[in-house]
Amino acid sequence: MAVASIKEIKQKALEELKAISDLSQLSEYRVKYLGKKGVITLALKALKDLPPEERRILGAELNELKDFLEERLDSLKRELLLAEEDRLTDFDITLPGRRPEIGTLHPLTKTIREICDIFLRLGFEIVSGPEVESDYYNFTALNIPEWHPARDMQATFYLENGALLRTHTSPIQIRTMLQRTPPIRIIAPGKVYRCDADVRHSPMFHQIEGLMVDSDVSFADLKGILTYFAKETFGERTKVRFRPSYFPFTEPSLEMDISCVICDGEGCRVCSNTGWIEILGAGMVHPEVFRAVNYDTEKWQGFAFGLGVERITMLKYGIDDIRLFYDNHLYFLDSFKTL
Secondary structure, three states, rough: OHHHHHHHHHHHHHHHHHHHOHHHHHHHHHHHHOOOOOHHHHHHHHHHHHHHHHHHHHHHHHHHHHHHHHHHHHHHHHHHHHHHHHOOOOOOOOOOOOOOOOOOHHHHHHHHHHHHHHHHOOOOOOOOOOEEOOOHHHHHHHOOOOOHHHHOOOOEEEEEOOOOOOOHHHHHHHHHHHHHHOOOOEEEEEEEEOOOOOEEEEEEEEEEEEEEEEOOOOHHHHHHHHHHHHHHOOOOOOOOOEEEEEEEEEEEEEEEEEEEOOOOOOOOOOOOOOEEEEEEEEEOOHHHHHHHOOOOOOOEEEEEEEEHOOOOOHHHOOOOOOOHHHHOOOHHHOOOOOO
């Protein structure tokens, strides 16, 4: 490498250094001249082929240029950073500030908390359990053996190890009764899973189930508590009715309807012009369920109920598509800030 070529490198490097006006250009310059494959780095490596005396002289000049550029680049970087900071802080302090975005509870969370508060006032306790369940807790202990047609009512997600994603929160009732002796008064909110998906159904949704067991629990207690729940949730003017139904874990079983919250019971598209909307299922605990948890059916009796949180929320807020709860569109979620 000739002395002339080093002078050319130095002259070009200094000229380009003067043209740097922002941090991006500075970074590119540093890589071009001082990087692992930079001009000066490669020039230093090329000195190995020169005679010792010439290598010493040229090496000193290149190292001097390298040190100068490194020092100047560091200084220039500080200057550019200060200039950028000044630019960012150059604003009119008399302008009004940006109002910070304030979040809110998800509508399903709001409904779960409101329902739980109602039952807490009635002396119920909140309990929880696993979402991955065994066939025994999810079906068999609830009087739903393998051959029972009621299993067809609940399209189940089965796992390779034989476990399943719970189809309801009723297994929590079984687990609680196996661990405790009556009296029991619990509610079990949580996620459940079924193979179903459309505007009214989701593969994952939320349920709240309740259980009350004591020596003198009656069907009248069940009706009274559910009526109180309906009026607290939908308003004092809400009417209720109970219809016979079938569930394998309760006997007798019922479905509870409320007067349509959309048309106030007059009849509309939502209630199929009947004036009534079904909101939950319930009944007196089946003796076979008590036998599965070793409760004396002559001594203890109780009732259970289950409701879908999404259904209650859709009725409360006039939502017609369950998928809105899970799409996470801000325009939808923001509408609940004032509720």
